[in-house]
Amino acid sequence: MSLGIPIFNMKKIVLLTAFLLIAGATVNAQYIRFTKAYNKKYVYLRDVAKYYGMSFVPRNKDCYLSSRYSLLRFKYQKRSGVINGIKVNFMNAPFLKGNEPVVSEHDFLLFIDPILRKAALKKARIRTIMIDPGHGKRDSGAVGARFKEKNLVLQISNRLKTLLQAKGFKVLMTRTTDTFPSLSQRTDLCNKLKPDLFLSIHCNAAGTKSVTGIETFCLTPSGEASSSTNKPEQKVQNGNRNDKENAKLAYEVQKSLVSRTKGKDRGVKFARFFVLKNIKCPGVLIEAGFLSNKTEENLLGSSAYQQKIAQGIADGIFRYAEAVIP
Ligand SMILES: [Zn+2]
Incomplete structure (x- = not known):
């Protein structure tokens, strides 16, 4: 008899929770109002904050969304923002519509939401990873004073391969020696062998020698402009089937x-x-640092720093795999 009550209560609790979840989802969706500007849909950041249960802090030149777990910064008329301490480049600059900060619907649905909320992502068991060390053979990529990109990215890729294999992942490589598979050979291989993720590894170079740092690219969604331009492109590519997953992987x-x-x-x-456009699985392209900067070039050439890069990429993959686990 003493068992009867808890079981009954438990059933009630489960039913109540299910009801609240459904009711909650409906209420949440209603929070977000849309508006049109520049021929695009925008959403009110005030409503986005409410949707996530975050506080909304509008200011003169920027706006914050914050909670115990997250802090997002949106600068008006600027594409650069911050999500939990990491720089991001929105597809469209947030701005003030009247007195209300807004962000584009694509930035919210295809970028911010999949980064913050794993329920937005397609579930998958990540087992096989394809690593694509950029360039090779006659194509050296960026050339520094001491090192060539094609060699460094192969070394980093081999380290990444070891780390992934140690965690039980199957690893495929687009090249394992100093060869040059064409870009289409690389993406054809990816679409034939069907890995769960694709990571293209590169190093950078710039005319200005003081430039340093790391950037991770995901494919630009259709109808939007890449980070280096303001020109949108409409064509839907193979890679666009994974816009949300690409964003999450790049962020992690x-x-x-x-x-x-x-x-x-x-x-x-x-x-x-090219490689991001033509693959059918989620993928990103990593620019691990600048060979045109002497200090960073020396770091990139050292085994200790290469190991840190490989470990960083591996950690990101592990976090992504955890987020999409069914
Ligand atoms: Zn490159």
């Missing part, structure tokens, strides 16, 4: 990379790189 990889290496955070960015 960038966050873990910055945390492991203590390198300068240049942010999560959008680009339409």
Whole structure:
């Protein structure tokens, strides 16, 4: 008899919880109002804050959404923002509509929401990872005073492979020696072998020698402009089937990379790189640092720093895999 009551109560609690979840979802969706500007849909950040149960702090030039777990910064008329300490580049600059801060619907649905809320992501068991060390053979990539990109990215990729295998992942490589598979050979291989994730590893170079840091790219969603331009493109690519997953993976990889290496955070960015456009699984392209900067070049050439980069990328993959687990 003493058992009867708790069981009955438990059933009631389960039913009540289910009801609240359904009711909650309906209420939450109603929170977010849309508005149109520049031929696009925007959402009110006040409502986005409410949706996440965060406080909303509008200011003169920027706006914060904050909770115990998260802090988001939106700057008006600027595409650069911050999500939990990591720089991001929105597809469209947030702005004040009247007195109300707004952010584009794509930035909210395809970028912010999948980063903050794992329920927004497609569930998957991540087992096989394809690593794509950029360039190779006659294509050296960026060339520094001491090192060539094609060699450094292969070394980093091999370290990453070891770390992933140690955690039980199956690893595929687009090249394992100094060869040059064409970009389409790389993406064809990816679409034939069907890994769960694709990571293209690169190093950077810039005309200005003082430039340093790490950036992680995901494919630009259709109808939007990449981070380096203001020109939108409409064409839907293979990679666009995973816009949300690409954003989450790029964010987690960038966050873990910055945390492991203590390198300068240049942010999560959008680009339409060939490999990102043409793969059918979620994927990102990592620019691990600048060979045009002497200090960073020396770091990138050292085994200790290469290991930090590999560990950072691996951590990001582990966090992503955990987020999408069914
Ligand atoms: Zn490269």
